[in-house]
Amino acid sequence: xxxxxxxxxxxxxxxxxxxxxxxxxxxxxxxxxxxxxxxxxxxxxxxxxxxxxxxxxxxxxxxxxxxxxxxxxxxxxxxxxxxxxxxxxxxxxxxxxxxxxxxxxxxxxxxxxxxxxxxxxxxxxxxxxxxxxxxxxxxxxxxxxxxxxxxxxxxxxxxxxxxxxxxxxxxxxxxxxxxxxxxxxxxxxxxxxxxxxxxxxxxxxxxxxxxxxxxxxxxxxxxxxxxxxxxxxxxxxxxxxxxxxxxxxxxxxxxxxxxxxxxxxxxxxxxxxxxxxxxxxxxxxxxxxxxxxxxxxxxxxxxxxxxxxxxxxxxxxxxxxxxxxxxxxxxxxxxxxxxxxxxxxxxxxxxxxxxxxxxxxxxxxxxxxxxxxxxxxxxxxxxxxxxxxxxxxxxxxxxxxxxxxxxxxxx
Amino acid sequence: xxxxxxxxxxxxxxxxxxxxxxxxxxxxxxxxxxxxxxxxxxxxxxxxxxxxxxxxxxxxxxxxxxxxxxxxxxxxxxxxxxxxxxxxxxxxxxxxxxxxxxxxxxxxxxxxxxxxxxxxxxxxxxxxxxxxxxxxxxxxxxxxxxxxxxxxxxxxxxxxxxxxxxxxxxxxxxxxxxxxxxxxxxxxxxxxxxxxxxxxxxxxxxxxxxxxxxxxxxxxxxxxxxxxxxxxxxxxxxxxxxxxxxxxxxxxxxxxxxxxxxxxxxxxxxxxxxxxxxxxxxxxxxxxxxxxxxxxxxxxxxxxxxxxxxxxxxxxxxxxxxxxxxxxxxxxxxxxxxxxxxxxxxxxxxxxxxxxxxxxxxxxxxxxxxxxxxxxxxxxxxxxxxxxxxxxxxxxxxxxxxxxxxxxxxx
Numbered sequence: 059x060x061x062x063x064x065x066x067x068x069x070x071x072x073x074x075x076x077x078x079x080x081x082x083x084x085x086x087x088x089x090x091x092x093x094x095x096x097x098x099x100x101x102x103x104x105x106x107x108x109x110x111x112x113x114x115x116x117x118x119x120x121x122x123x124x125x126x127x128x129x130x131x132x133x134x135x136x137x138x139x140x141x142x143x144x145x146x147x148x149x150x151x152x153x154x155x156x157x158x159x160x161x162x163x164x165x166x167x168x169x170x171x172x173x174x175x176x177x178x179x180x181x182x183x184x185x186x187x188x189x190x191x192x193x194x195x196x197x198x199x200x201x202x203x204x205x206x207x208x209x210x211x212x213x214x215x216x217x218x219x220x221x222x223x224x225x226x227x228x229x230x231x232x233x234x235x236x237x238x239x240x241x242x243x244x245x246x247x248x249x250x251x252x253x254x255x256x257x258x259x260x261x262x263x264x265x266x267x268x269x270x271x272x273x274x275x276x277x278x279x280x281x282x283x284x285x286x287x288x289x290x291x292x293x294x295x296x297x298x299x300x301x302x303x304x305x306x307x308x309x310x311x312x313x314x315x316x317x318x319x320x321x322x323x324x325x326x327x328x329x330x331x332x333x334x335x336x337x338x339x340x341x342x343x344x345x346x347x348x349x350x351x352x353x354x355x356x357x358x359x360x361x362x363x364x365x366x367x368x369x370x371x372x373x374x375x376x377x378x379x380x381x382x383x384x385x386x387x388x389x390x391x392x393x394x395x396x397x398x399x400x401x402x403x404x405x406x407x408x409x410x411x412x413x414x415x416x417x418x419x420x421x422x423x424x425x426x427x428x429x430x431x432x433x434x435x436x437x438x439x440x441x442x443x444x445x446x447x448x449x450x451x452x453x454x455x456x457x458x459x460x461x462x463x464x465x466x467x468x469x
Numbered sequence: 470x471x472x473x474x475x476x477x478x479x480x481x482x483x484x485x486x487x488x489x490x491x492x493x494x495x496x497x498x499x500x501x502x503x504x505x506x507x508x509x510x511x512x513x514x515x516x517x518x519x520x521x522x523x524x525x526x527x528x529x530x531x532x533x534x535x536x537x538x539x540x541x542x543x544x545x546x547x548x549x550x551x552x553x554x555x556x557x558x559x560x561x562x563x564x565x566x567x568x569x570x571x572x573x574x575x576x577x578x579x580x581x582x583x584x585x586x587x588x589x590x591x592x593x594x595x596x597x598x599x600x601x602x603x604x605x606x607x608x609x610x611x612x613x614x615x616x617x618x619x620x621x622x623x624x625x626x627x628x629x630x631x632x633x634x635x636x637x638x639x640x641x642x643x644x645x646x647x648x649x650x651x652x653x654x655x656x657x658x659x660x661x662x663x664x665x666x667x668x669x670x671x672x673x674x675x676x677x678x679x680x681x682x683x684x685x686x687x688x689x690x691x692x693x694x695x696x697x698x699x700x701x702x703x704x705x706x707x708x709x710x711x712x713x714x715x716x717x718x719x720x721x722x723x724x725x726x727x728x729x730x731x732x733x734x735x736x737x738x739x740x741x742x743x744x745x746x747x748x749x750x751x752x753x754x755x756x757x758x759x760x761x762x763x764x765x766x767x768x769x770x771x772x773x774x775x776x777x778x779x780x781x782x783x784x785x786x787x788x789x790x791x792x793x794x795x796x797x798x799x800x801x802x803x804x805x806x807x808x809x810x811x812x813x814x815x816x817x818x819x820x821x822x823x824x825x826x827x828x829x830x831x832x833x834x835x836x837x838x839x840x841x842x843x844x845x846x847x848x849x850x851x852x853x854x855x856x857x858x859x860x861x862x863x864x865x866x867x868x869x870x871x872x873x874x875x876x877x878x879x880x
Contacts, residue, residue, distance in 0.1 A: 059646035060679040061739040062590035063747040067755065074758040102541035112534040115767070116527050122726065123523045125864075130513035130724040165576055165727075165762070172760035176611065179473035196759045200587065235470035268471040313541040314766040315533065316576075328472040336474040344478065347485040348607045349583035351576070354768050355725040356526070453536075 066202045069213070075192050075437040076100050083431050096460045098448045099431040101246070101406070103311045105379065107360070108372035111310065114363035118356035132352040135343065136163025136319070140358045144319055147365045148304070154291045160323050160339060162346055163361075165353050167276050167305035167318040172197040173349075174272060174301060174320070175238070177341050178328070182237035185217040187229045189247050189435055189442030191274070194240040211440030220441040221248060223410065227399060228256060231263050239264065241290075242274035244281060247438045247447040248408040249400015251286045257293055264299035270328060270338075271300040279309035279377055281403045297323035301338070308405065308451075310364045310373055317353055317361040380405050383457040384450035390461035394469070405450040408435070412469045420446050428463035477613045480624070486603050486848040487511050494842050507871045509859045510842040512657070512817070514722045516790065518771070519783035522721065525774035529767035543763040546754065547574025547730070551769045555730055558776045559715070565702045571734050571750060573757055574772075576764050578687050578716035578729040583608040584760075585683060585712060585731070586649070588752050589739070593648035596628040598640045600658050600846055600853030602685070605651040622851030631852040632659060634821065638810060639667060642674050650675065652701075653685035655692060658849045658858040659819040660811015662697045668704055675710035681739060681749075682711040690720035690788055692814045708734035712749070719816065719862075721775045721784055728764055728772040791816050794868040795861035801872035805880070816861040819846070823880040831857050839874035 079099055087095055107115070121127035135141070141161045149156050164170050172193050175184075184198050195216060198204060205214025212218050217236050219229040227250035232239075241260060244251050252260075264271050273290040281288060290296045302321040306312035322339045330336050363369045384401040391398050397410040409432070411420040417434035424430045424446070435445030450457065490510055498506060518526070532538035546552070552572045560567050575581050583604050586595075595609045606627060609615060616625025623629050628647050630640040638661035643650075652671060655662050663671075675682050684701040692699060701707045713732040717723035733750045741747050774780045795812035802809050808821040820843070822831040828845035835841045835857070846856030861868065 059594060059648050061648040061681040062593055063739045063741050063749075063752070064588055064590055065742060067588065067752055068741070070755070070759075074755065077758055100542065104536070104539070104541070106535055106539040107530075107533045109534065112530060115530045115533075119518075119523060119526045119530065119767075122518045122526075123520065124517055125515070128515070128517040128722075128725075130515070130722075131511065132725055165765075168762045169760055177475055177478070179475055182473055183470060193759060200756070200759070237470050237472040270472040311539075311541075314539075314543055314763075316762065316765045328474045330474050330479070331476060333471075338474075341474070341478055344481070344485065345611070347488055348481075348604060348611070349580055351579045351727065352725075354576075354727045354765055356530075357765050357768075 064200070066200050069204060069206060070196050070199045071207070074196070075433070079431070079433060083425065086425055093429045095429045095431060096452060096456045097431045098452055098460060099433045101308065101449050101451060102313050103308060103451045104453050105311055105376050107311050107315065108364070108369055108376070110366055110369040110372060111360045111363045115356055115360035118359035122356065129355045132355055132358070134347045134350050134352050135159070136161070136353060137355070137358050140362045143362050143365045149289065149291070152289055152292055154289060156321065157324065160321055162320045162322065162342060163353050163358060164318050164320060164350070165316045166307070167274065167303045168193055170303050170318060170320045171272065171274060173345070174342070175201055175203070176345060177338055178238055183215065183217060183235065185219060185232050185236035185239045187221045187241065187245070188218040188440060189221070189438030189445070190240065191242060191246050192438065211436070218439065218441070221245070221250070222441050223397070223399070228252070231259065235267070236269060238270050238272065240272045240274070242276070244277040244404035246277065247406055247433065247435065247442065249404035249406035250408070251281070251283070251403045253285050254287050254292060257287055257290065261290065261293045261296045261299060265295055268329070269299065270326070272303070273300050274303045276303070276305045276308055277404050278304065279373070280381060280405050282381065283403055286403055291323070297325045299326065301326065306361050306364065309377070310361070311376065312361070315357055315360060317357050379454065380450045383452065383454060386457055386461060387448055387450060390465055394465050401450065407448045407450065409446045409448060411444050411446060414444060417443055417446055423467070423469065424464065427467050428460065430460045430464060475611070477611050480615060480617055481607050481610045482618070485607070486844070490842070490844060494836065497836055504840045506840045506842060507863060507867045508842045509863055509871060510844045512719065512860050512862060513724050514719060514862045515864050516722055516787050518722050518726065519775070519780055519787070521777055521780040521783060522771045522774045526767055526771035529770035533767065540766045543766055543769070545758045545761050545763045546570070547572070547764060548766070548769050551773045554773050554776045560700065560702070563700055563703055565700060567732065568735065571732055573731045573733065573753060574764050574769060575729050575731060575761070576727040577718070578685065578714045579604055581714050581729060581731045582683065582685060584756070585753070586612055586614070587756060588749055589649055594626065594628060594646065596630060596643050596647035596650045597850070598632045598652065598656070599629040599851060600632070600849030600856070601651065602653060602657050603849065622847070629850060629852070632656070632661070633852050634808070634810070639663070642670065646678070647680060649681050649683065651683045651685070653687070655688040655697070655815035657688065658817055658844065658846065658853065660815035660817035661819070662692070662694070662814045664696050665698050665703060668698055668701065672701065672704045672707045672710060676706055679740070680710065681737070683714070684711050685714045687714070687716045687719055688815050689715065690784070691792060691816050693792065694814055697814055702734070708736045710737065712737065717772055717775065720788070721772070722787065723772070726768055726771060728768050790865065791861045794863065794865060797868055797872060798859055798861060801876055805876050812861065818859045818861065820857045820859060822855050822857060825855060828854055828857055834878070834880065835875065838878050839871065841871045841875060
């Protein structure tokens with residue numbers, strides 16, 4: 059016998075997209091030390107944690123200093139104080155009721171969206187909208203649910219549903235049978251949304267076809283327009299077919315603090331080989347109890363503070379700040395004749411490349427001529443070719459500076 | 470098509486051992502509200518975080534409050550400031566040199582020991598010493614590397630290597646071919662150790678048989694005797710065959726704060742289907758980049774403070790405190806005629822049940838008659854039957870009280 063590698067690792071590209079870009083930017087900076095590079099690529103925030111969050115965070119650290127208030131292992135699922143606060147604030151106002159046992163606190167939506175596929179059969183067919191957050195695909199490739207990466211940029215056995223300007227960024231239902239559907243709205247990377255009616259089409263499809271929707275609402279807080287659902291559970295019957303993932307990263311600046319949650323309703327079920335119902339809530343609970351040990355206690359207290367009156371006010375200021383950046387990006391790019399999407403209910407602006415150039419060429423021009431880093435759309439999948447993603451998460455000053463530089467380019 | 474469950478989930482028992490015990494204790498407490506229960510079951514600490522850790526933790530939270538010092542996404546692998554501190558303090562003094570890229574900071578050794586199997590082929594044969602930390606087995610069962618749970622308490626296709634009083638808790642080399650070997654020393658749950666020569670036997674075996682050792686040193690800090698290795702890399706050639714997992718949970722009271730690390734040396738390799746070498750370091754890096762987003766920045770600063778002069782002193786005090794508890798437990802149980810193991814280089818005392826009663830019966834007696842919670846040895850595997858684990862992590866006062874109560878029992 060010989061220890062052998064999981065062969066499926068060979069199928070994924072060597073580097074994670076954002077690691078790749080970071081390396082490219084580092085190299086450019088080394089070659090051009092005086093270039094003042096403005097990063098609008100990776101979706102990382104720049105505004106500090108709200109004061110109310112800092113206060114609660116430190117108070118909880120202080121609790122860890124005393125015998126009486128010290129906390130060791132917490133529940134793998136998260137503390138009830140945080141879960142109940144989430145339900146009361148993120149769900150009840152939408153008319154959605156959830157039990158404490160249906161919400162699982164974690165250290166990130168990346169982990170949860172990456173790990174959740176473990177609950178499903180290796181034979182299940184995965185569908186993604188294209189372009190897409192790479193984690194959905196990569197985690198399934200590693201788990202053996204794909205074939206090879208084809209020349210067209212798609213993995214065999216994974217169903218790609220294009221969302222482009224040609225279909226107004228409204229994905230069609232899959233034309234082949236699929237079992238697990240990843241949806242992210244407001245969308246990463248395109249910044250576009252689905253209305254309630256448009257999302258209902260997917261929930262109905264999943265119900266009729268016994269498919270499961272993995273719904274990522276990492277950018278929910280940036281929704282400004284009416285009739286855009288803040289949770290998939292606003293759609294009738296969604297609890298039977300959908301998991302919902304939400305992160306505090308973007309809404310509250312938690313990218314470096316790490317907290318998120320995943321909703322697995324009790325009604326949600328799949329089938330076993332014999333066609334019997336299997337409920338996913340106890341299965342995810344078992345998975346988390348076995349391979350996860352809960353989120354740092356002070357971090358959970360920090361997350362809870364987001365929902366205080368003061369916290370909500372501070373967070374709203376941050377979101378308004380970023381959304382002002384988004385509109386500045388939109389306006390400036392449109393002024394120089396570029397076509398842009400997103401940026402209205404989302405911190406992402408999805409830019410059509412000028413003169414139909416490819417994504418990486420536009421990336422290179424922006425880096426080289428404007429010292430601005432975007433994310434090449436093709437990095438999110440073949441239907442992202444010819445686009446580039448910019449984020450509104452930089453400072454107002456840098457955002458304006460970046461737009462000034464780009465406006466002066468001859469593109 | 471229909472969304473289907475991962476059938477392997479059916480093979481594991483419904484509840485994680487410690488969740489099971491917690492429920493049983495809760496029920497007992499409800500039925501006996503006046504019972505003052507002392508928990509010596511789960512390996513959770515009771516002493517607060519050291520002052521130096523609290524100070525660094527809060528200072529880092531303060532950094533998150535300012536534009537200039539705020540940190541968003543960190544490296545998935547952990548910050549170099551922590552990794553280099555780990556290498557300088559945990560490895561260099563042992564004569565072991567490591568590169569920054571060989572250490573991966575994470576939120577827990579449970580996650581890392583649970584996730585690492587993803588890198589290996591589903592066909593690899595897993596070996597564990599028995600009794601064993603349940604995560605090693607459960608994570609492989611879910612991944613499909615076992616058959617069913619047999620009546621003898623062993624999963625089919627997993628190799629169990631007994632460590633009992635009959636072999637002096639020194640596991641024999643496997644008598645069938647195996648690929649992946651989990652070892653934990655100082656051992657959880659038995660509290661026993663291997664000398665350098667005894668560990669060398671395993672490293673040599675792995676080298677000769679192209680097997681991989683997953684070595685868990687969560688309890689390294691409790692070693693008091695000479696000639697007990699603090700790292701598997703003290704053994705010549707171990708870098709080619711061993712991964713090492715270490716947690717800050719027990720050494721620094723981080724069970725509720727969450728930080729750990731995993732060492733994946735660059736020399737470490739397995740083979741692919743065609744017999745080509747595949748190095749595990751870049752593979753683990755890719756896995757973590759894809760499914761993990763790094764540890765909370767303030768937590769990493771808190772962990773770094775463990776290695777300051779002040780931090781080391783405070784931690785040593787905690788360890789001495791717990792090890793005093795361990796010797797109190799040993800002495801008291803031996804005084805009433807029980808046979809005990811561990812507790813010398815480990816916070817765990819492995820108690821042979823009196824009159825050869827089974828583990829759960831002894832658990833019930835201790836809970837019912839002494840209101841003391843242990844962990845039934847059989848919960849760690851079939852060779853744990855007839856034993857019970859007690860931990861030294863409670864307070865000195867409670868430990869003494871528990872021993873007083875047990876001493877009065879007629880067992």
